[in-house]
Amino acid sequence: MTTVDARPHDVRADLRTSFRSMASDITFWVVSPTDDAAAKAAAAREVVERVAASCTRFDASSALMQANAAGRQWHTVPSECFDAISAAYDAHVATGGLFDPRVLRVLSAYGYDTSLPFESRRLHLPENSGESPAGRRRGLRLRTWKPRLDAGRSAVRIGREPIDLGGIGKGLAVRWAADALRGAGESALVEAGGDLMALGGGPEGTGWMVAVENPLGGDEPAAVLRLRDRGCATSSIRVRSWTVGDTEVHHLIDPRTRRPAAADLRSVTVVGADPALAEVWSKSLFVVGRAGIRQAAESRGLAALWVDVDGRVGVSTLMRPHVAWQVSRVS
Amino acid sequence: MTDRGTRVRWTTAALVAPTAAALFTGTTVWAAGHQPVSTTTATTTTSAAPVQATPTVDPAVAALRKSVATNSAQVAALRKTVAAIQAQAAAIAGGRSTGTTTSRATSTRRTSSTKIHSTSSSGSTHVSSGTKKPSGGSTTVSAPKPKPAPPTQTTTGASGAKP
Numbered sequence: 001m002t003t004v005d006a007r008p009h010d011v012r013a014d015l016r017t018s019f020r021s022m023a024s025d026i027t028f029w030v031v032s033p034t035d036d037a038a039a040k041a042a043a044a045r046e047v048v049e050r051v052a053a054s055c056t057r058f059d060a061s062s063a064l065m066q067a068n069a070a071g072r073q074w075h076t077v078p079s080e081c082f083d084a085i086s087a088a089y090d091a092h093v094a095t096g097g098l099f100d101p102r103v104l105r106v107l108s109a110y111g112y113d114t115s116l117p118f119e120s121r122r123l124h125l126p127e128n129s130g131e132s133p134a135g136r137r138r139g140l141r142l143r144t145w146k147p148r149l150d151a152g153r154s155a156v157r158i159g160r161e162p163i164d165l166g167g168i169g170k171g172l173a174v175r176w177a178a179d180a181l182r183g184a185g186e187s188a189l190v191e192a193g194g195d196l197m198a199l200g201g202g203p204e205g206t207g208w209m210v211a212v213e214n215p216l217g218g219d220e221p222a223a224v225l226r227l228r229d230r231g232c233a234t235s236s237i238r239v240r241s242w243t244v245g246d247t248e249v250h251h252l253i254d255p256r257t258r259r260p261a262a263a264d265l266r267s268v269t270v271v272g273a274d275p276a277l278a279e280v281w282s283k284s285l286f287v288v289g290r291a292g293i294r295q296a297a298e299s300r301g302l303a304a305l306w307v308d309v310d311g312r313v314g315v316s317t318l319m320r321p322h323v324a325w326q327v328s329r330v331s
Numbered sequence: 332m333t334d335r336g337t338r339v340r341w342t343t344a345a346l347v348a349p350t351a352a353a354l355f356t357g358t359t360v361w362a363a364g365h366q367p368v369s370t371t372t373a374t375t376t377t378s379a380a381p382v383q384a385t386p387t388v389d390p391a392v393a394a395l396r397k398s399v400a401t402n403s404a405q406v407a408a409l410r411k412t413v414a415a416i417q418a419q420a421a422a423i424a425g426g427r428s429t430g431t432t433t434s435r436a437t438s439t440r441r442t443s444s445t446k447i448h449s450t451s452s453s454g455s456t457h458v459s460s461g462t463k464k465p466s467g468g469s470t471t472v473s474a475p476k477p478k479p480a481p482p483t484q485t486t487t488g489a490s491g492a493k494p
Contacts, residue, residue, distance in 0.1 A: 029484070191485050202484060209481060213488025224480050225487075236489035269487055325480050 014203070015185065017041045022052045022170055024193025028177070030185035031203050037184040044180035044190070047080075048173045054081040055169035057104060068104070068162035074148070074155045082154045084165050084172050085147060091168060091280040092145050098284035100255035101163035102142055110249050110260075112242070142255070167283055171195050171233055171276030178231075178275070190275075194234045197275045198227040207324075213238070214330045215266035215307050222267075222313050223305055223326040230322070231275030235282040236267035254287045264290040264309050271303040271322050 015030040015037050026048055030037050054063040063081040091099045148157035174190050178197035181188045187200025189208055198208035207226035214222050215238040237250040254261040270282040281302055288296045290308045294316065297304040303318040311330045315323060
């Protein structure tokens with residue numbers, strides 16, 4: 001769906017495009033668009049849909065799932081999927097293993113093996129013991145992931161453990177869509193279910209104003225960020241949490257334990273030059289937990305904002321310049 | 332000289348000598364047990380130098396006395412300042428004007444830096460760009476209400492299921 005929004009500041013009406021992909025609402029917003037803005041937006045949408053088609057884990061025929069099924073055998077994949085697997089490996093190394101895409105069997109074992117309506121109701125799922133014997137797959141740390149990548153043939157050998165490219169796939173889709181939209185107007189915003197890329201100064205020219213959702217559910221945001229040429233991603237367990245039997249679980253798996261990360265944090269937001277890396281680090285810092293997140297963010301030079309289980313809001317040094325408004329605690 | 336005369340003189344001497352010795356000893360003991368009268372101090376001083384009519388003041392003592400005077404003046408001035416600030420605080424607490432306070436107390440400093448404001452309702456604090464209250468306010472001044480969140484163009488947070 002494409003709409004135009006005439007605003008007083010506009011020389012030309014803004015271009016806004018929204019569509020559904022990757023189980024999220026995807027939005028492009030171009031301020032003062034150029035003549036070829038619509039064509040650039042169409043190209044950006046095509047990029048997102050190619051990533052969605054090739055990197056989804058909910059379709060057994062997708063390139064990713066075919067590569068997962070091939071395991072230790074070489075498998076040729078589309079360029080988007082190859083680049084996503086390559087980026088996931090780089091992230092795995094850069095985070096010292098805190099980011100590990102080999103969580104597919106763990107999520108499936110907790111019943112999350114299909115796209116689920118988390119936002120509509122509280123889910124109670126049966127344990128999928130056939131997919132992943134609990135004692136064998138969960139709770140056991142894996143060795144460092146070392147996929148084989150052949151860029152010339154666009155072929156991969158993922159290895160014995162299947163991978164999930166959900167988070168990083170969406171971050172990469174935002175990155176590539178934003179690349180396609182560059183030059184489409186004075187500024188542009190690509191937003192995909194919490195991950196976003198803000199190009200230029202936004203409608204007012206002073207930066208895109210981005211609310212950081214209150215993960216405890218309150219109406220007031222935890223903070224408002226002012227972003228210009230920055231990517232942003234949030235990892236939160238507000239929506240994708242469910243129960244398996246009597247156990248409360250969520251989708252952010254700690255690769256060190258192969259269980260849901262300790263839930264002493266409710267959300268972590270990271271700002272950086274690249275939305276895919278912001279996504280990787282938001283998830284990695286979530287796994288670190290409340291006790292170590294500040295030190296982890298400061299030592300790695302990350303702009304991070306987090307909300308813990310008690311509603312306290314923490315901000316790293318490099319995030320402060322982006323904070324236009326903030327509460328110290330949410331409820 | 333006769334023997335009788337000699338005997339008389341020796342007898343007299345034997346009587347007078349112990350009496351004189353006893354009298355001398357008694358006088359000495361009495362004198363040692365009594366302080367001289369204060370009014371006689373001047374006459375008993377054995378200083379070799381003559382006493383001057385106008386005594387000389389030690390320069391160090393003079394400097395200390397001057398310092399005491401200066402500090403006393405400063406204390407008095409500070410007491411006045413404190414009284415003025417207290418009066419202004421009472422006026423603010425009572426919702427009155429602060430027009431009669433000192434220039435220091437009424438000077439208003441504004442800042443464009445980010446400032447944390449505490450709220451009175453929920454106990455949370457808000458960080459926002461804004462201006463400060465007059466610096467002369469005391470702890471009795473009520474905290475400003477938190478600024479509402481500025482308008483935003485999008486939200487980052489939990490998403491639906493990812494691919």
